[in-house]
Amino acid sequence: MAESIKKRIAIFGSTGSIGRQTLEVIDAHPDLFEVEILTAQTNDKLLIEQALKYMPNAVVIGDERKYETVKAALIPKDIKVFAGESALEEVADFDNYDMMVAAIVGFAGLKPTLKAVEKGKAIGLANKETLVVAGDIVMQLAVEKRAPIIPVDSEHSAIFQCLIGETRNKIEKIILTASGGPFLGKKPNFLVNVKKDHALQHPNWAMGAKITIDSATLMNKGLEMIEAKWLFNLNPNQIEVIIHPQSIVHSMVQFEDGSIKAQMSLPDMKLPIQYALTFPQRFDNKIPRANFKKIPTLSFEEPDIKTFRNLSLAKIALEKGGNIPCVLNAANEIAVWAFLNNRIGFLDITAVIEKAMQKINYIEKPNLGDYFESDGEARNFAASLIKI
Numbered sequence: 001m002a003e004s005i006k007k008r009i010a011i012f013g014s015t016g017s018i019g020r021q022t023l024e025v026i027d028a029h030p031d032l033f034e035v036e037i038l039t040a041q042t043n044d045k046l047l048i049e050q051a052l053k054y055m056p057n058a059v060v061i062g063d064e065r066k067y068e069t070v071k072a073a074l075i076p077k078d079i080k081v082f083a084g085e086s087a088l089e090e091v092a093d094f095d096n097y098d099m100m101v102a103a104i105v106g107f108a109g110l111k112p113t114l115k116a117v118e119k120g121k122a123i124g125l126a127n128k129e130t131l132v133v134a135g136d137i138v139m140q141l142a143v144e145k146r147a148p149i150i151p152v153d154s155e156h157s158a159i160f161q162c163l164i165g166e167t168r169n170k171i172e173k174i175i176l177t178a179s180g181g182p183f184l185g186k187k188p189n190f191l192v193n194v195k196k197d198h199a200l201q202h203p204n205w206a207m208g209a210k211i212t213i214d215s216a217t218l219m220n221k222g223l224e225m226i227e228a229k230w231l232f233n234l235n236p237n238q239i240e241v242i243i244h245p246q247s248i249v250h251s252m253v254q255f256e257d258g259s260i261k262a263q264m265s266l267p268d269m270k271l272p273i274q275y276a277l278t279f280p281q282r283f284d285n286k287i288p289r290a291n292f293k294k295i296p297t298l299s300f301e302e303p304d305i306k307t308f309r310n311l312s313l314a315k316i317a318l319e320k321g322g323n324i325p326c327v328l329n330a331a332n333e334i335a336v337w338a339f340l341n342n343r344i345g346f347l348d349i350t351a352v353i354e355k356a357m358q359k360i361n362y363i364e365k366p367n368l369g370d371y372f373e374s375d376g377e378a379r380n381f382a383a384s385l386i387k388i
């Protein structure tokens with residue numbers, strides 16, 4: 001490919017798990033992509049390392065205390081350096097990139113993603129919280145601005161891939177698969193004593209700490225249900241979750257004739273990342289292939305929502321809508337942070353979320369300001385419960 005038609009990529013959250021794997025995909029296809037923007041919240045060391053390797057136009061370090069360090073390392077290389085939360089939006093407003101990989105963890109990813117959508121940029125969406133919190137606003141804006149949103153989550157990428165060529169065909173339901181996490185089959189009397197080191201050991205996927213805990217509590221699947229509603233314009237009763245411990249079938253779509261399409265591969269996030277970057281084409285790669293002679297069983301079972309109640313809470317939020325998914329997400333972010341910092345137990349995560357959902361005022365049709373207010377209220381309430 002000629003130098004001039006390389007796709008220019010902005011990675012928001014480049015030092016996290018998805019960001020690092022996105023750079024690995026870019027390394028494998030240097031003729032297809034170039035890196036224009038990199039952002040990180042606190043990991044200045046890795047951000048500097050990445051910037052010196054990829055020579056982007058600009059970088060953002062969220063933690064303003066680290067600005068001078070990053071600036072000293074990169075300004076001599078003619079790389080623009082910005083700092084702070086507002087800089088994420090400022091840089092998302094640049095014209096010098098074609099696609100944003102939205103990989104910032106949590107609610108913090110919403111503002112820069114909205115800014116990129118407003119610019120009509122393609123979005124490789126790895127930040128599910130953006131749609132959980134404000135899916136109605138984000139998707140409406142994406143339609144108005146003709147900004148393609150291509151999911152990077154393995155489950156939503158699977159559904160997206162299954163729907164190619166099916167535009168006129170009615171979806172009966174989608175089936176999101178969940179590995180079940182490290183505590184599949186365990187009961188509350190076991191979970192009450194779980195420590196973070198145990199919860200961070202995911203059986204199939206290598207992910208960041210926050211999403212790994214969400215996977216262990218099944219909240220990740222709950223957030224994915226809410227995300228799927230907005231991405232694929234579904235009703236809550238069209239979204240089903242099934243436990244699939246092998247993580248080979250990444251999700252399925254059932255059409256109105258009863259036919260089911262599934263997307264399958266070994267669990268490796270680089271595959272959905274590459275698909276989002278190269279869509280609508282597929283390119284060769286060195287990602288390991290599934291060998292079904294060595295996979296004797298693909299099993300499926302009902303999720304245990306009595307034990308893993310986060311999934312039930314997410315279903316309630318999905319059905320009730322309004323600002324409740326935003327509240328659920330905010331309280332979950334605080335509770336997961338507290339668990340990772342040994343401030344609360346594993347089962348307390350659910351208790352904090354449930355109390356926040358009961359406490360914060362319900363708004364049926366929130367605007368963007370309402371979402372930010374609900375997020376702040378839910379965080380403050382959750383923090384007061386934990387006594388942060």
